[in-house]
Amino acid sequence: xxxxxxxxxxxxxxxxxxxxxxxxxxxxxxxxxxxxxxxxxxxxxxxxxxxxxxxxxxxxxxxxxxxxxxxxxxxxx
Numbered sequence: 008x009x010x011x012x013x014x015x016x017x018x019x020x021x022x023x024x025x026x027x028x029x030x031x032x033x034x035x036x037x038x039x040x041x042x043x044x045x046x047x048x049x050x051x052x053x054x055x056x057x058x059x060x061x062x063x064x065x066x067x068x069x070x071x072x073x074x075x076x077x078x079x080x081x082x083x084x
Contacts, residue, residue, distance in 0.1 A: 018071070019067075019071055022067045022070060022071055023063065023064055023067045025063075025067075026062075026063035026064070026066045026067040026070075027059050027060055027062075027063030027064065027067075028059075028063070029063065029066075030058070030059040030060075030062040030063040030066070031055065031056075031059040031063075033062075034055055034058055034059060034062075035055075039051065039054070039055070
């Protein structure tokens with residue numbers, strides 16, 4: 008029982024990290040630097056980090072929920 012909880016926790020951590028990295032890479036392709044003032048480098052990086060975490064966590068939660076819902080379908084039969 009505790010092993011299942013630990014495995015779910017590891018899968019969630021890894022999923023969140025992967026999707027946060029993917030969101031970071033995706034946001035870099037948009038070139039937000041052109042929209043941000045020239046002397047606001049630190050603020051723009053903070054914005055990138057916060058947006059990456061928000062987008063990555065949301066997408067990861069969707070996929071983790073989808074996986075859990077798929078596993079729960081077995082109780083339907």
